[in-house]
Amino acid sequence: MRGELMYEGKGKQLYASDRQGELIQLFKDDATAFDGVKHDVIAGKGELNCAISSFFFEKMQEAGIATHYIRREGAVEMRVRELAMMPVEVVVRNVAAGSICKRLGLEEGIPLKWPLTELFYKSDELHDPMIAVEHTELFGWASRDDIEEMRATALKVNEVMTSLLADVGIRLIDYKLEFGKADGKIYLGDEITPDGCRLWDAETGRKLDKDVFRRDLGGLSEVYHEVANRLGIELEFA
Numbered sequence: 001m002r003g004e005l006m007y008e009g010k011g012k013q014l015y016a017s018d019r020q021g022e023l024i025q026l027f028k029d030d031a032t033a034f035d036g037v038k039h040d041v042i043a044g045k046g047e048l049n050c051a052i053s054s055f056f057f058e059k060m061q062e063a064g065i066a067t068h069y070i071r072r073e074g075a076v077e078m079r080v081r082e083l084a085m086m087p088v089e090v091v092v093r094n095v096a097a098g099s100i101c102k103r104l105g106l107e108e109g110i111p112l113k114w115p116l117t118e119l120f121y122k123s124d125e126l127h128d129p130m131i132a133v134e135h136t137e138l139f140g141w142a143s144r145d146d147i148e149e150m151r152a153t154a155l156k157v158n159e160v161m162t163s164l165l166a167d168v169g170i171r172l173i174d175y176k177l178e179f180g181k182a183d184g185k186i187y188l189g190d191e192i193t194p195d196g197c198r199l200w201d202a203e204t205g206r207k208l209d210k211d212v213f214r215r216d217l218g219g220l221s222e223v224y225h226e227v228a229n230r231l232g233i234e235l236e237f238a
């Protein structure tokens, strides 16, 4: 049961729930890019993202990763542990794409010798600037130990996701994670969906993620459906 709206982001809403310390995370149909400059509403996107995120979070829990996920509660709703979020995005890259190509002049598609983790300060106004652990420590966003733990978890997530996706012919190029704390412990929060990952078809290199929307490459809903279908994800919430 949903209570008061506590927070609204570009793709999600967080509501109070009937239990202390637990929230209801609702996935919206909105698609945004370039810090909200490009915006569209895509019918069914919320349901796809809720199903895909629930699937990945369940796999993370099975792998022993502490996450905010409790259970899926509806077509577009999941119940989560309430966290104090850290304003730091952890990006993991297996292949060069997106901002690292622009920043370092790399060609898109070059495999990296090992997974690279990068940190960004979560701020739409500032366009999520890249930061170092020195910044997170100095400005009190996350301690050095917190960042070390988040990076280790992000790499464990990489192993689980890379293997699940490789089994269905999808390459995990990169993705973004967010973490938060409850009772002093770090949990993986937010969502794991094609909105925050780059996913390429292993054979053709076709993009199966939000870059389809960012770069006007076709229907977003069709490719998210394809990701869900390949992973064997049940879309209907019973």
Ligand code: 5GP
Binding pocket: 089, 091, 097, 098, 099, 100, 128, 174, 175, 176, 195, 196, 197, 198, 210
């Ligand atoms: P890049 O730094 O290349 O823009 O993004 C790297 C990866 O993290 C991509 O998979 C991208 O979708 C994801 N990512 C980075 N920042 C954000 C963000 O603010 N929101 C979402 N949804 N994904 C992000």
